[in-house]
Amino acid sequence: MIQQTLQGFILSKQQYTENGRLILCYWLASDHGPVKVIVKDEKAVFFVLDKHASKACDLLFKQKINFESKSLKLKNFSQQKLHGFYFSNLKAFYNAREILKTEFITLFEADIRHCDRFLMERFICGSVWVKGLAKQKLGYIEINNAQMTSVENKTKPKLNMLSLDIECSGKGVLFSVGLYSDICSLVIMVGKRQKEKGIIWVKDETELLIELEKQIAFYDPDVIIGWNVIDFDFSLLYKRAEQLDISLKLGRTATKVQFKQSIVGKLLVPGRIILDGIDLMKNATYQFMSFSLAHVSSEILGKSKLIETDDRLAEIERQFKEDKISLAKYNLQDCKLVWDIFVKEKLLDFAIVRTQLTGLDMERMGGSVAAFVNLYLPLLHRSGYVAPNLGDSPVNFDSPGGYVMNSTPGFYKNVIVLDFKSLYPSIIRTFLIDPMGLIEGLKEELQDPESVVDGFHDARFSRYKHHLPKLIAQLWRARDQAKKHDDKMLSQAIKIIMNSFYGVLGSTGCRFYDPRLSSSITLRGHEIMQQTKLWIEKQGYEVIYGDTDSTFIKLDDELTQEQCNAIGGQLATEVNLNWKSKLKNEYALKSDLEIEFETLYSPFFMPTIRGDLKGSKKRYVGQIIKKGLSSDLDEKKLVFKGMETVRSDWTLLARNFQMTLYRKIFDGEEVESYIKDYVTKTLKGDFDQQLIYRKRLRQHISEYVKNIPPHAQAALKVHVKFSEKTPKKGSWIQYVITQNGPELIEFKTSDFNRSHYVEKQIKPIAESILPYINSNFDQILNGQTSLF
Structure with a gap:
């Protein structure tokens, strides 16, 4: 063995007891290949x-549990001093925890795994320096007696990626496994050997799993990707291996896959990361009507799956019996679709950046609370505090949401929008909102009222003792640098993390939950929006709407695009100067609030609430015009917010109608002939493929008793006739309205009730905007209403 120092990126972590001692094991990816790091003598x-x-000591002595304890310079949020209890092996730790909880002795931070704490306390986020005794082994380096430190200037690690997808029967019997990467393209298939390249034939499921182990070991990926790959593919592989009495060894050095029935950290493949495309895209704030692979690949790649029938499972089972070559191609195509989505959208880069910012495991999706704890807890410890336990908040009330102003409905020629840049993070920075700062502020107020900043609901925040404002300032600077270097992935990741902090502080699932924190953010936001509105109106402009951080301002119709832009920039500058002055003079605070001129909409439409004269909220349509070299080259884009065209519970018929109708109205075109023609074609059946409603089944069928919604009615009809095909809770229901009421599209027995679609889909959309151009839906149809 030789002493060696190298840099790597953490792929997996484990903690276990060996020879009575706690061992921490970390697998890294490095420029030298895979690295196994062993840390000993931790407690x-x-x-x-x-x-x-x-x-506590007496109770543990009686149970003959080995431990050490000592008084610490740490306290809880109630200013009570603490003792630390240390254990050299996990069994003693877990037993002690249960014994003391049984005796109602309150423990603090007893739920934090030590392999996580070890990294957290060293501010290690993904990238790490490792120093220790190194030994070259077959396919990897092992470092013992390791020391680990954080990396300041993080670079993106080079990780080998492999896409995996399985095919199986309805009962979970494995048919095949597909593997795809830039150097791998194969399918392992159960069946008799046939002459076809890229297929490895095996006689049964046992041989399939053994062959999968061989191929994973051969290609040795750092990252395995898939679509619902943890909850479906790996879950089923693990379950079938158990049933077949096989140890599924897909980790490095042929280590076993560990699968737990828990929400977090359920899957461990030592030395590898498992990334699910659905979770990753949701975490990166992608939005689709459906996150099925078929839909997402169609949207992003313009490609489709090779089996597109309504009953895909039946076709898969048929192909396995009759046409295994086609099934192999289908299996491999799914792998390739996932690979192409990851590559095109740089999803692996996003996961890496997120880990380097927060320290969370790459496969840990969601996890806003865990990310906050990772970043905040070591700072808290260095200030002499331990974290509170879940549910320890001394107060409990509902914190208000974001500010939403009553709108002034109408059809406007020019509307500009001013947006506060990351309003909630900037409020935290400016008004020094912080969990520890609240505790310190409530103490300091009694001694020196000038040393605190007032919040809401009797909150007081220390001007000098806090961490979250500084943490956000660091992230803010990093985001500015990312924007400067046009690193959109890093910029987006930082934005998501910063914006999550408000939600974390207002979540009862966070140990730092205190509604005084979250309400001091949202109510300050209300105050900021209302004051900003007053300043703008004082300049002679009309504010027609406001939502959370955006202010919508009507400008005169005759103004040009250039004049509107100039006014937007001028107003943003004046508002920012006003906030700097107000906060300095009235609060003795430096303003980190920054409002920007975001958008000019020309025209802009704000509808009323359907069936009411009041203006709607969070619903509008605006046109953005980007000037070209000449007026003929102007690029026009319609932006829909909250309207039918962006809602999955409206039909494609309605969305297409609305898009074209608004496009024509915004361009000043005549719309009567279009509306007549669209209604006529709908009633004739020309748009029958666009009549499908789509809605998720939120309850079990048996729980729908009164006021049964249409999608549940359709599901109930299937349940009565074909109980074995009853849709399950959480499934998406695709149904149509027929002469016999709602029916699932695949079980449709009656003709479409096309009149329903005219009355309930087309007419409401038309009636929401036609009055603003002095028109009327029923009059346009000139008697066609009699058709329905």
């Missing part, structure tokens, strides 16, 4: 109040 820890320490 798991939790904290106990000083006043309970003696009793």
